[in-house]
Amino acid sequence: xxxxxxxxxxxxxxxxxxxxxxxxxxxxxxxxxxxxxxxxxxxxxxxxxxxxxxxxxxxxxxxxxxxxxxxxxxxxxxxxxxxxxxxxxxxxxxxxxxxxxxxxxxxxxxxxxxxxxxxxxxxxxxxxxxxxxxxxxxxxxxxxxxxxxxxxxxxxxxxxxxxxxxxxxxxxxxxxxxxxxxxxxxxxxxxxxxxxxxxxxxxxxxxxxxxxxxxxxxxxxxxxxxxxxxxxxxxxxxxxxxxxxxxxxxxxxxxxxxxxxxxxxxxxxxxxxxxxxxxxxxxxxxxxxxxxxxxxxxxxxxxxxxxxxxxxxxxxxxxxxxxxxxxxxxxxxxxxxxxxxxxxxxxxxxxxxxxxxxxxxxxxxxxxxxxxxxxxxxxxxxxxxx
Amino acid sequence: xxxxxxxxxxxxxxxxxxxxxxxxxxxxxxxxxxxxxxxxxxxxxxxxxxxxxxxxxxxxxxxxxxxxxxxxxxxxxxxxxxxxxxxxxxxxxxxxxxxxxxxxxxxxxxxxxxxxxxxxxxxxxxxxxxxxxxxxxxxxxxxxxxxxxxxxxxxxxxxxxxxxxxxxxxxxxxxxxxxxxxxxxxxxxxxxxxxxxxxxxxxxxxxxxxxxxxxxxxxxxxxxxxxx
Numbered sequence: 001x002x003x004x005x006x007x008x009x010x011x012x013x014x015x016x017x018x019x020x021x022x023x024x025x026x027x028x029x030x031x032x033x034x035x036x037x038x039x040x041x042x043x044x045x046x047x048x049x050x051x052x053x054x055x056x057x058x059x060x061x062x063x064x065x066x067x068x069x070x071x072x073x074x075x076x077x078x079x080x081x082x083x084x085x086x087x088x089x090x091x092x093x094x095x096x097x098x099x100x101x102x103x104x105x106x107x108x109x110x111x112x113x114x115x116x117x118x119x120x121x122x123x124x125x126x127x128x129x130x131x132x133x134x135x136x137x138x139x140x141x142x143x144x145x146x147x148x149x150x151x152x153x154x155x156x157x158x159x160x161x162x163x164x165x166x167x168x169x170x171x172x173x174x175x176x177x178x179x180x181x182x183x184x185x186x187x188x189x190x191x192x193x194x195x196x197x198x199x200x201x202x203x204x205x206x207x208x209x210x211x212x213x214x215x216x217x218x219x220x221x222x223x224x225x226x227x228x229x230x231x232x233x234x235x236x237x238x239x240x241x242x243x244x245x246x247x248x249x250x251x252x253x254x255x256x257x258x259x260x261x262x263x264x265x266x267x268x269x270x271x272x273x274x275x276x277x278x279x280x281x282x283x284x285x286x287x288x289x290x291x292x293x294x295x296x297x298x299x300x301x302x303x304x305x306x307x308x309x310x311x312x313x314x315x316x317x318x319x320x321x322x323x324x325x326x327x328x329x330x331x332x333x334x335x336x337x338x339x340x341x342x343x344x345x346x347x348x349x350x351x352x353x354x355x356x357x358x359x360x361x362x363x364x365x366x367x368x369x370x371x372x373x374x375x376x377x378x379x380x381x382x383x384x385x386x
Numbered sequence: 387x388x389x390x391x392x393x394x395x396x397x398x399x400x401x402x403x404x405x406x407x408x409x410x411x412x413x414x415x416x417x418x419x420x421x422x423x424x425x426x427x428x429x430x431x432x433x434x435x436x437x438x439x440x441x442x443x444x445x446x447x448x449x450x451x452x453x454x455x456x457x458x459x460x461x462x463x464x465x466x467x468x469x470x471x472x473x474x475x476x477x478x479x480x481x482x483x484x485x486x487x488x489x490x491x492x493x494x495x496x497x498x499x500x501x502x503x504x505x506x507x508x509x510x511x512x513x514x515x516x517x518x519x520x521x522x523x524x525x526x527x528x529x530x531x532x533x534x535x536x537x538x539x540x541x542x543x544x545x546x547x548x549x550x551x552x553x554x555x556x557x558x559x560x561x562x563x564x565x566x567x568x569x570x571x572x573x574x575x576x577x578x579x580x581x582x583x584x585x586x587x588x589x590x591x592x593x594x595x596x597x598x599x600x601x602x603x604x605x606x607x608x609x610x611x612x613x614x
Contacts, residue, residue: 001491001499001508003499004491005492006496009485009492012487013486013487101428132390283527290483291483291486292476292483294483294485296468297442297444297471297477298471298472298497299469299470299471299473299497300500301464301468301469302465302469303465379437379444380444380445383483
């Protein structure tokens with residue numbers, strides 16, 4: 001038997017209580033790990049490393065359209081292989097089911113997104129049929145769409161020239177993703193921008209929400225980004241060019257101040273955890289007052305008894321915290337893989353360090369008061385049950 | 387060189403309960419020679435347990451001197467007393483006070499965690515202590531798996547394992563039936579007669595007191611008489 005063995009034995013004196021407390025700590029640290037990673041993701045600066053595509057939008061907001069006439073200028077920039085454009089259509093399927101529908105130039109879109117896989121005949125049909133639409137496999141399977149069907153879709157933004165928001169498109173193709181990660185992104189549909197330009201009642205002809213710039217080499221990402229924005233600086237259509245990842249994150253940031261929301265969630269989680277684990281420790285020490293007095297009679301000093309209680313608190317928080325952080329690491333890696341690297345929520349060294357710091361801080365906070373009580377107890381009074 | 391193991395000189399103990407002061411021991415003087423076996427008897431509130439606590443270094447007198455093995459324990463700090471207790475005195479309680487989460491042998495090993503003995507040496511000493519109390523075959527059992535008498539034997543083994551010269555026993559048979567109580571008291575006699583341990587035992591039971599060499603009666607904080 002060792003002192004640490006004694007601490008572990010006491011930790012599991014009430015097995016169910018300890019397991020439930022451990023589960024609470026584990027859940028809290030899973031949330032902590034994932035949310036801290038999300039926080040890091042949103043706080044991190046632009047990272048152009050490995051980016052093969054850039055997104056150019058209006059500097060003010062992507063909701064402010066840019067003129068498609070910018071496209072030749074963008075394609076003339078060294079390092080840019082091909083440029084496509086995309087406009088948010090805002091589709092509604094049947095009663096109230098929102099869809100991701102974009103208005104695009106079919107062949108340009110094909111060129112910048114080779115990851116979307118579709119027979120060339122279907123791409124050509126998309127390019128040459130005015131009222132055409134192509135849908136991702138996930139979307140088509142979900143609503144049982146078949147090629148040749150006329151798909152009625154409403155727009156929550158754009159009416160037709162006749163004022164009706166009800167549109168109908170001919171499904172001429174169904175595209176898949178080149179791998180699992182891209183297959184998961186086939187929950188979108190595209191319509192022909194020529195038809196959309198001609199038929200929409202907002203006179204949004206020749207406008208687009210964003211350009212997609214396919215690069216010749218990912219090493220040019222940062223320089224191309226700066227060149228694009230410099231090209232249109234002080235023009236009526238100032239731009240903001242960023243990686244696809246940062247562009248996607250920008251959508252989420254529309255929800256609100258993600259960092260602040262995350263901080264408040266973590267505060268609530270850890271405050272609750274402090275109460276739960278603190279209560280467990282206080283209860284545990286209360287139950288053991290005579291035993292702690294006996295330890296002192298055997299010759300363990302006040303400091304040793306304090307140390308035993310603090311060690312127990314630390315062991316509880318460490319076990320739960322480490323398991324939680326490991327689970328968060330695994331889950332984060334799964335999310336990152338599942339989104340094809342778009343959402344990098346895998347825990348890095350920084351989050352682990354903060355996590356370990358949180359474990360230590362929590363151990364002290366939940367263990368200190370019970371430990372001080374143990375330290376201060378008088379042998380004679382404790383043994384007499386006073 | 388003194389033959390005394392315990393010397394209590396003119397000791398007074400006053401407890402403060404809120405605004406009330408209660409004088410439990412009044413100028414008590416007592417001498418216990420080495421290898422003696424003394425039973426302290428008296429009615430409730432007479433001060434027996436208080437005297438026992440002072441002798442065992444669990445409490446400090448309000449005034450007077452307490453010497454155990456020649457050491458002035460009344461002048462020690464709480465840290466010094468803890469160290470002194472670990473090496474000089476073993477405690478046996480009425481309700482055993484074993485750690486429920488530890489096996490019998492782990493309970494007996496607890497005091498040895500305060501020494502510099504290796505794990506192997508500790509195991510050896512534990513084995514010897516359990517052998518003395520006749521519980522080698524129950525070493526792996528937890529207290530809830532032992533009878534009352536067996537638990538008390540484990541407690542005695544724990545009290546002995548550091549080889550203290552003084553054993554302090556507070557109603558060691560108070561929770562046991564007659565037969566088991568006699569067994570425990572017989573064991574204490576063996577420890578006294580064959581191993582030379584000095585034993586101070588508080589008891590209400592005249593039959594238990596009969597196992598001691600001497601019986602001291604306390605009443606209202608003072609020694610009344612001594613009986614052989």
